[in-house]
Amino acid sequence: MHLIQPALHSRRAFLRRSGQLALSGTALPFALNLAAIGEAAAFNATDYKALVCVFLYGGNDYANTVVTYDDPSYNLYSTIRGGGAGQTAGGIALAKSALTPTLLNPTTALPGARQYALHPSMTGLASLFNLGHAAVQLNVGPLVVPLTRTQYNSADRSTWPLPPKLFSHNDQQSIWQSSSPEGSTIGWGGNLGDLALGGNSNSLFTCISVTGNAVFLSGDSALQYQVSTGGAVAINSVKSNVYGSAAVKAAMATLVQQSRTNLLENEYNRVTTRAVTAESQVTSALASYPAANAPFSTFPASNPLADQLKMVARLIAARSALGATRQVFMVSIGGFDLHDNLISQHPTLLGRVSDAMTAFYNATAALGVADKVTAFTASDFGRTLASNGDGADHGWGSHHLMVGGAVKGAAFYGTPPPVSVGNTAAPEDQWHVGQGRLLPSTSVDQYAAALARWFGVADSELAGILPNLGHFGAAAGRPDYPSDLGFMR
Template identity: 40%
Template sequence: MMSRRKFLKQSSQTLGAAALLSSLGRIVPAQAAAGDYKALVCIFLAGGNDSNNTVIPYDDYAAYQAVRGTGALLNIPQAQLLQIAAASHQDKLFGLHPSLPELQALYASGRLAVLANVGTLVRPITKTELLGSGPRPENLFSHSDQQAQWQSATASSSGQSMPTGWGGRLADDIGSAYNPGISFPMVTSLAGVTLFSTGKTTSPIVPGATLIGLDGKDPVATAAYNAVRKLQGLDLGMTLVKAKSAITSSAIDNSRTLQSALKNAPALSTPFPGTSIGGQLKTAASIIAARGTIGLSRQIFFCTLGGFDTHAGQPGTQSSLLAQLSQAMKAFYDATAELGVEANVTTFTLSDFNRTFQPNSGLGTDHAWGSHHFILGGAVNGGDFYGRFPALQLKGPDDLTGEGRWIPTTSVDEYGAKLAEWFGAADLAAAFPNLGNFDTGRTDLAFMKAG
């Protein structure tokens, strides 16, 4: 049984998150046709994943080994790499980190694609321009700034009159068209209230704290819940208090609606790993299973896996984190297949930045720029690489600083826009205001199937 003290503590978390939500009303249950349903699932690798040790050129292994050789202890022996081919890159062979066997299998089956060298950009730019006065994103190697820029699809950390994320803006753009008459949130954040999930009119539902003690099974929790609702019903003649009370009430109502929908959804037989990212993706799969009750034909999910800031002790840390990622993504894909929506759900990764190709002195790497990412789903043109892989050469044409900080050749805007286009966005510029700075006709970014 939940104690009164525990309930009050957890309720404060719930109400704090609820205060950030816009006016969320009760949903009207409706049946969402599987053929019309689509979901985007973002996995943010917080801290900056070292993609130089995630995707490694197998044919040109010597260039990798020359910098990350055995003396640095960051070198992954060629024999341990999980080989994958890249037809659009002159049939070159690459190797995945040995902790990614599940992703290797998904790649081989045509369900997983790799997008090379993505990052925050103001516009396409060369090394010569950057070393001159060419525009670059603000605070390039700062965790907080680069996380904000990846999630907002801007190259600025300041001056935004209304800070919003591209997931939230995408929901702003298409919510009424695809989810008419449904006031249940289109965006679900399984990592707290995040910038990515917040639009001008969109706010996420945040399962977890908002579901605590609302099932009516615990008498102490139920009594406290009823007391909160009674207080909310009092007319104190205070406009701001009444407005906040209405927001809180709606948030709690949505949480109870979600809890009821999850209770009545078909149980998943797909096993998930007992990790944080496994739990988040299991919740996302459960909510997708409940889509018929919830009635949404478009949904966006945000998950996170942290710990990638590997300035020291990188080999063991990254190996563990990538294993968690690979196992959880495979379980999630299997769950969507179990539900018959594997072609309707696309999962993709984001991260603060890549890490320096040149190791540091502490068995780790430092903050860098362009990185490689995974895109997974039945609608993905998988089994191939997209974008342009950088030249792994210190002080080479793709290295900004001489330590292996790759200048991105694909922007966050271009990456997100391709996902949004598949999702059904009516106005890509609404979600990606700087998209006009880039070539939207690129043929090397066709990682999503039409429709």
């Protein structure tokens, strides 16, 4: 009854059908023209907006990222994670005194006097939060329908379906990015790109990855364009002399781009031609925004995520030359699968995330587009609150950050989860499914919908992008799971 639904919005369904009809050689141009008309209507504003997904591969530990700080909750956290007496560090618990510099001060206090701090290495993002440029979404994760712990434990999966293949890295990465497990070919970032294509004069630069191939940016019609931290990826035999010979280079350029009578050969050369043209366009556009110049020169060195976000900032600066008014980007950082060495390795990773995202926000502010660019974190899953001795194991819900001038910052969204690992009927044990694996109180679909609405997606289009969204919100009889989380202006 509640199984994940196929794509519902008419444009995506129409494009799929017309793509199949295009094998006859007649339907595709007509379909794309109609789609462009619709997309132009949906995204007819002339302003610029960009979404930037910062994916933390491996499953980030929520409890040491957004750390409970008020005394009652902190003492529970410290006890569960092996902290020492007097709120000192121990096991995988952080000392409370180390959290004071990164204490988050929301404009509206949380119920029950709950407080949170960021990890001590995240001073930059803590400052952005307190300045009103960042916010935290509490306990978000994949859900098909709202669930209680009893419903999670139910054998009735037709009424209370679970996201498929919970706690699996590859599958949960894919579900976060596409609502489907590994093998999915369409992501919700790409679906946003599908809708935005008609507003960009060059549709190829709608969805851009600086982190390799990712299903998040693959749409029904939007293509995922990949760049490196150094810029567009060139085809060497077309870009440079071959064996020192310009003649060989010219011959190679002709061979890989000329029209062919064979259908597959011609398509291969058409794609190659597109790649060559795009590389030239991107290289030319970025030349006006050298990495050595401010505001790009302020990104921290020896930080792979900062290198990726620096490239995103340069591409945003070059948006006019690239013909883009709506863009979706993806960057990532790995290493978060910390079953071991959580205390020794997590600080470096979170420091890189904080430093990179802070520098990126500052760059967008310097470019005058801070309110036009929203960055947000995502990850495979959270981890257990319980320690396994030197780390934490695979979990489910997690806390995530949204950064940008359009974010209603200095605020927490969602419900603070109780700090518990018990297995009783007590209220505090109902928001985890064992060992402190958070049972999400906010779904990824709700999280994505808030970002999509800001991006320009109409409510009528959301169901086709986020197939489970219809199970949440007042219209579904669940006002406790709002369809609009409210964290975007």
